[in-house]
Every structure is written in C-alpha cells, then in structure tokens.
Amino acid sequence: MISPAIAQSIGRIRAIAAKEFRQLARDRLTFGMVVGIPLIQILIFGYSINFDVRNIDAGVVDLANTSGSRALIADLQATQVIRLKEHLQSPGQLEARIASGDLSVGIYVPPDYERRKLDGDRTAVQILVDGSEPTIESVVRGIASPRLSSRAGMAAPDNRLIEVRTLYNPEKRTAVQIVPTLIGVILNMTMVLFTAIAIVRERERGNLELLITTPVKSAELMAGKIVPYILVGLIQTTLIIAVGRWLFDVPFSSNLLDLYLAACLFIAATLMLGLLISTMAVTQFQAVQLGFFTMLPSILLSGFMFPFDGMPVAAQAIAQVLPLTHFVELVRGIALRGAPIGSMPAPLLKLAAFLVIALVLAALRFRKRLD
Amino acid sequence: MNDDPAIQARGLTRQFGALTAVDHVDLTIPRAQIYGFLGPNGSGKSTTIRMLCGLLVPTAGAVEVLGHDATRESEKLRQKIGYMTQRFSLWEDLTVLENLRFIADIFSIPAAERGRRIETALAEYHLADRTQQRAGTLSGGQKQRLALATATLHEPELLLLDEPTSAVDPQSRRDFWESLFRLVGQGTTILVSTHYMDEAERCHRLAILDNGRLVAEGTPKRLVEDIDAVVIEVESDDIPGARAALSQVVEVKSIAQLGTRLHALLNRATQDPDKLVRRVFEQAGVSAKVELTRASLEDVFVAATLLGRNSNGGSQTRESGKRQ
Numbered sequence: 001m002i003s004p005a006i007a008q009s010i011g012r013i014r015a016i017a018a019k020e021f022r023q024l025a026r027d028r029l030t031f032g033m034v035v036g037i038p039l040i041q042i043l044i045f046g047y048s049i050n051f052d053v054r055n056i057d058a059g060v061v062d063l064a065n066t067s068g069s070r071a072l073i074a075d076l077q078a079t080q081v082i083r084l085k086e087h088l089q090s091p092g093q094l095e096a097r098i099a100s101g102d103l104s105v106g107i108y109v110p111p112d113y114e115r116r117k118l119d120g121d122r123t124a125v126q127i128l129v130d131g132s133e134p135t136i137e138s139v140v141r142g143i144a145s146p147r148l149s150s151r152a153g154m155a156a157p158d159n160r161l162i163e164v165r166t167l168y169n170p171e172k173r174t175a176v177q178i179v180p181t182l183i184g185v186i187l188n189m190t191m192v193l194f195t196a197i198a199i200v201r202e203r204e205r206g207n208l209e210l211l212i213t214t215p216v217k218s219a220e221l222m223a224g225k226i227v228p229y230i231l232v233g234l235i236q237t238t239l240i241i242a243v244g245r246w247l248f249d250v251p252f253s254s255n256l257l258d259l260y261l262a263a264c265l266f267i268a269a270t271l272m273l274g275l276l277i278s279t280m281a282v283t284q285f286q287a288v289q290l291g292f293f294t295m296l297p298s299i300l301l302s303g304f305m306f307p308f309d310g311m312p313v314a315a316q317a318i319a320q321v322l323p324l325t326h327f328v329e330l331v332r333g334i335a336l337r338g339a340p341i342g343s344m345p346a347p348l349l350k351l352a353a354f355l356v357i358a359l360v361l362a363a364l365r366f367r368k369r370l371d
Numbered sequence: 372m373n374d375d376p377a378i379q380a381r382g383l384t385r386q387f388g389a390l391t392a393v394d395h396v397d398l399t400i401p402r403a404q405i406y407g408f409l410g411p412n413g414s415g416k417s418t419t420i421r422m423l424c425g426l427l428v429p430t431a432g433a434v435e436v437l438g439h440d441a442t443r444e445s446e447k448l449r450q451k452i453g454y455m456t457q458r459f460s461l462w463e464d465l466t467v468l469e470n471l472r473f474i475a476d477i478f479s480i481p482a483a484e485r486g487r488r489i490e491t492a493l494a495e496y497h498l499a500d501r502t503q504q505r506a507g508t509l510s511g512g513q514k515q516r517l518a519l520a521t522a523t524l525h526e527p528e529l530l531l532l533d534e535p536t537s538a539v540d541p542q543s544r545r546d547f548w549e550s551l552f553r554l555v556g557q558g559t560t561i562l563v564s565t566h567y568m569d570e571a572e573r574c575h576r577l578a579i580l581d582n583g584r585l586v587a588e589g590t591p592k593r594l595v596e597d598i599d600a601v602v603i604e605v606e607s608d609d610i611p612g613a614r615a616a617l618s619q620v621v622e623v624k625s626i627a628q629l630g631t632r633l634h635a636l637l638n639r640a641t642q643d644p645d646k647l648v649r650r651v652f653e654q655a656g657v658s659a660k661v662e663l664t665r666a667s668l669e670d671v672f673v674a675a676t677l678l679g680r681n682s683n684g685g686s687q688t689r690e691s692g693k694r695q
Binding site for chain 1: 456
C-alpha cells in the first residue's frame with residue numbers, strides 16, 4: 001500500500017500534468033508546432049545537410065586529347081563527384097568560368113599529358129577548384145590526390161581509382177548518418193523551449209501566485225510539467241523515425257526499443273534544462289532567448305555537425321555539459337552500428353547525471369515565494 | 372471554537388531595496404470576522420497579505436497565522452488558507468469546471484467529496500450555467516465569483532482577499548459581500564484589502580495603512596468617533612472663493628469638494644472651528660453656510676493618512692482628491 005501522502009502527491013502531479021496537456025491541446029499554434037516543427041525540420045535538414053558532394057559543375061580543357069586523357073576524364077566523371085558541363089579551349093577560359101560562378105571545378109590536361117605522366121617529376125593534370133566552397137575544395141582534393149599525384153599516376157592508377165570509389169560509395173548516403181542524430185537536434189530545439197516557458201508563462205499570467213499558495217510542492221510542479229512533454233517528445237521521435245524511414249530510406253529496424261529508451265532519457269534531460277531556464281528567466285522573452293542560447297552550441301559542439309575529435313579541448317569540455325552530445329553518441333551507436341544501449345554506459349550515465357543535476361538545481365532555484 | 376486570534380503580527384517589516392513597503396506593523400485579527408485593510412495604492416496592503424500567506428519573507432518582525440509561523444511553517448498553512456490574488460490568477464484557457472476540478476485536485480479533496488463541493492460552489496456563486504465556458508471569456512464579476520469559489524473550495528479557516536472587488540460593478544460587489552458574510556457566518560476569518568470606503572464600512576474591524584505604516588485601527592464606528600480632526604461642511608455658490616479663503620487658514624488640514632459643498636478637516640484642538648471659518652469667510656467676502664458635521668469614514672481615512680503626513684507641515688494644505 002502506498003501512503004496517503006504519496007497518493008496525494010501523485011494526485012497533484014497528475015492534476016498538473018492533465019492541466020498542462022489540456023492547455024497544450026487548446027493552444028492550437030503550439031499544438032501544431034508539436035507535429036509541424038519536427039516535420040519541417042527533418043525535411044529541411046534531411047535534404048539540405050548533405051555531406052555527399054555530388055554533381056559539382058566542372059569544365060574541362062583537354063589539350064592532349066589522347067585515349068589516356070579521355071579515360072582519365074571519364075574516370076573522374078564516374079565518381080559522380082563532378083559533372084562535366086563544358087569542354088573549353090584554354091585554361092584562361094576555364095578560370096573565367098570559375099570566377100563567374102558557372103563552374104566550381106576546372107580540369108586542365110596539358111598537351112604533353114602523356115609525357116608528364118611518364119616523367120613523374122611534374123604534375124600531369126591540374127585541377128582548379130573554387131576555394132570559396134570549403135566542402136567542395138576538400139572533396140575534390142580527395143578525388144584528385146591519390147590519382148593525379150605524379151607517383152600515383154606512375155604506380156597503379158586503376159587501383160587508386162577503386163580506392164577512391166569506395167570512399168564515395170553512392171550507397172553511403174548522408175541521410176543514413178544524419179536522420180538518427182536529427183532526432184536529437186529536433187527534440188533539443190522543441191523540448192527546451194516547451195518547458196523554458198512553462199513556469200515563466202504562469203508567472204507572467206499571474207497563475208503562479210495562486211499556485212504557490214496551494215499545497216503543491218516544487219518537485220510535484222516540476223514533475224507535472226515534464227510528464228506531458230515526454231509524451232510530446234515521443235510523438236516527435238516517432239514522427240522523425242517514420243519520415244526518416246519513408247522519405248530517406250533510413251533503416252531503423254534493429255533495436256527500436258533501445259532507441260526509444262535513449263530518446264526518453266534525452267527528452268527528460270532537455271525538458272529539465274528547459275525548466276531550469278524557466279526558473280531563471282523573468283519573462284517569456286528571456287526564456288526563449290536563453291533557450292536559443294543553449295541551442296547553437298548544442299548543434300555545433302555535439303558532434304552532430306563536426307567531428308568531435310577535431311574540436312579544441314575547451315569546446316569538447318563544453319560539449320560534455322550538453323545533453324545532445326551524449327544522445328548523438330548513443331543514437332549513432334544504436335541506429336548506425338546496431339549496438340545495444342547497455343554497451344554504452346558512459347553517455348547513458350552522463351545523460352542521467354545531467355537530468356538529476358538539472359532537477360536538483362531547478363527545484364532549488366524554484367522556491368514557493370515571490371521574492 | 373478557538374479564541375486565539377487568527378493572525379498576530381509584531382513589528383512586521385518588509386523592505387524592497389531602499390523602499391520600506393511595510394513598516395513595523397502590529398496586527399491582532401480576531402477569528403470569524405471580516406477585517407479590512409484600507410489604504411491607497413502602494414500603502415503596503417498587498418505586501419502585508421503576501422507576508423501573511425508566506426509568499427514573502429518579512430525583513431523583520433514575526434507573524435503567526437492560525438497558530439503557525441507564517442514564514443517558516445507556510446506549507447502547513449496551505450490547506451488552511453484561501454488566497455484570492457489582486458489579479459485574476461486562474462487559468463483563462465481552462466473552463467470554469469476544469470479550473471474548479473484542478474484546484475480541488477491540488478488540495479487533494481477526495482473524489483467522492485469533489486463533485487459535491489464543486490456543485491455547491493457552482494450554485495452558491497451562480498456559475499452553474501457557465502461550467503463549460505473558458506474562464507478568460509467570463510465577465511469581471513463572474514471571474515471574481517469563480518476566484519472566490521476556488522479560494523473557498525477546500526473550506527479554509529482563513530481567507531485572504533487582496534482587493535477582490537477592484538474590477539467589478541457595484542451590484543457584483545454587493546453580491547460578493549453577501550457571500551463574505553455567509554462565509555463569516557460559517558466561522559471563516561476573512562482579511563480583505565480595499566480602497567473603497569463603502570466596503571471598509573462593512574468590515575467588523577479596520578486597519579488603515581499609509582506608506583507601509585498602520586495609522587489607525589478599530590471598528591469603523593470607533594474610528595469615526597475617535598477621528599483626530601473636526602469636520603466643517605461649507606455650502607456656497609462661490610466654491611473657488613471659499614476654497615481659496617479656507618486654504619489660508621492654518622488650522623485647515625484638508626479640503627475636499629463634494630458637489631456644491633466643501634469638506635474641511637481642521638485640527639482637533641481648534642477652538643470654535645465653525646466660528647473661525649465664518650470669520651474667515653466674512654473677511655474674504657464669501658457668502659457661505661458653515662456647520663460642524665459628523666465625520667465620515669473617508670474623513671477618518673484622510674485624517675489618518677494626510678494629517679499624519681503633514682503633522683509638522685505648518686499651514687501647508689493638501690487636497691484629498693489630488694493624491695496619487
């Protein structure tokens with residue numbers, strides 16, 4: 001039997017959760033955002049964040065015009081990284097077309113290509129890249145270097161080609177990598193904001209002054225405000241998984257349960273972060289500002305966008321404080337490598353620790369007083 | 372029934388930075404009565420009420436509410452106190468019924484009891500035909516009735532009402548006070564703050580607050596009898612002239628116009644105040660009917676607040692209608 005005090009406590013949490021849910025359902029714009037934001041974001045992110053660079057517009061000046069040079073150009077095209085748009089007559093024309101932005105890459109094969117290739121001291125082919133696009137530059141360097149360096153050209157050009165192809169295997173699509181981590185990014189955006197305004201809104205509307213003269217406890221208020229949004233978060237997770245599977249062909253089949261478990265923990269952690277913000281902000285505007293303030297570092301430092309290992313130590317330290325970092329690690333393991341959730345205790349524990357610390361801080365900061 | 376006072380405050384003080392909102396207030400509020408806080412805006416009424424229900428911590432002093440320390444034992448008081456905030460603080464996007472149910476659940480009113488109490492409250496406060504209406508769309512009077520219904524749903528021993536009638540029409544105010552007397556009849560202690568004289572007159576006891584200080588306390592009748600001034604009523608066709616003449620008199624502390632009449636408060640120690648005023652009008656060439664009159668509660672209020680402030684101010688005169 002549970003004690004009457006606990007039963008009353010549960011009753012109060014349930015009352016607050018039911019009230020929040022009702023208010024959410026009645027606020028049509030916010031309710032629309034529950035479904036709309038993840039849908040729009042996964043479409044935008046899914047299509048625009050694309051690290052497979054393909055079909056870069058390229059022009060070629062082939063002054064050698066030998067079977068060897070034609071074969072080389074055909075090989076480059078076969079990678080699908082570049083798309084041959086134009087054949088031009090001189091390097092000058094090539095540079096002009098790149099400068100005007102019509103082409104991003106120019107391939108110049110000098111008349112003495114065959115001799116240079118045998119010679120080995122000089123580069124055989126020159127590739128001009130529009131350096132204003134960092135991704136393009138690095139990608140083109142990637143396809144160029146193994147094949148066209150003088151020694152590579154000498155040694156085993158065919159093998160090099162195969163090597164490069166595997167690197168840009170068309171089956172290795174970004175969507176597969178991006179969509180699972182997008183669950184984290186989208187949840188991070190919506191969850192923090194939902195709860196960031198949850199307490200401030202009641203303070204602004206005057207409800208809080210009444211609420212704190214009732215027997216409701218701080219922790220009950222916090223819990224009651226989080227429960228409905230965990231449900232909202234799980235709905236969003238399901239939505240992202242469904243769209244990811246249907247639109248971006250991301251296989252989510254294995255250990256879906258682990259994925260939901262990780263999502264649950266992450267949702268609770270981000271909601272708590274939002275509540276903590278809500279106890280600090282005085283107005284809804286401040287709460288939203290603070291919410292956004294946590295978002296950019298989360299997206300940039302969590303490893304979602306840039307490899308975590310390449311970051312400076314300070315950035316890595318900041319990333320450790322962000323729940324998204326640990327969720328990205330978890331979700332990559334679960335969705336991409338098929339690892340069971342239990343095999344990754346470190347990010348699990350860090351997320352749980354974040355949740356507990358944020359809960360304690362929020363409960364300490366939120367006092368049932370007005371001063 | 373318990374004969375200890377419902378509220379006892381000693382030296383209650385609250386500062387916000389350099390501002391002293393409540394300044395050494397002593398209160399003894401008996402049970403099962405309506406006790407009024409009368410005072411202008413910013414006089415410390417709300418701050419005092421908030422300290423009584425534990426929302427604010429006093430800077431100094433102690434307050435005991437229903438036998439509990441209001442600051443340290445505020446949680447124990449939650450079930451015993453009903454609080455109606457100055458601003459409508461229920462959820463405007465919930466219906467009348469949902470608001471009542473929510474508050475019932477928050478106060479852990481048992482499910483079996485809940486339906487009966489809500490039904491009684493709906494009937495009592497004439498909201499039975501509004502159960503499905505969102506609280507935000509109610510009129511001022513309806514909102515106020517709903518607020519009182521929710522504040523009394525858990526049958527509190529003490530009801531704290533912070534300017535409950537500031538946004539409602541006179542008829543709603545009458546009905547509201549009928550409800551308050553009914554609650555007092557059931558043994559509830561009610562503390563109500565107001566700046567309406569007619570409401571203050573209805574209270575069993577009254578405390579007049581000004582600038583955070585308690586400047587007068589007692590039953591309305593007693594306060595009128597003990598007013599620290601004499602009241603002269605002047606009727607004249609030349610009100611501006613009469614006013615100008617009066618404002619030259621050292622003993623006159625306050626002048627207020629009521630239609631074609633003037634109410635002047637003079638120092639209580641003034642000898643033959645009516646003769647003094649008549650003489651002044653004669654000298655100024657103003658024809659007026661002058662007589663001593665019984666003080667109203669408003670005169671008490673003006674005497675307690677204005678005269679208190681100007682006690683060292685010589686001939687300086689302030690007019691009650693122009694105070695902010």
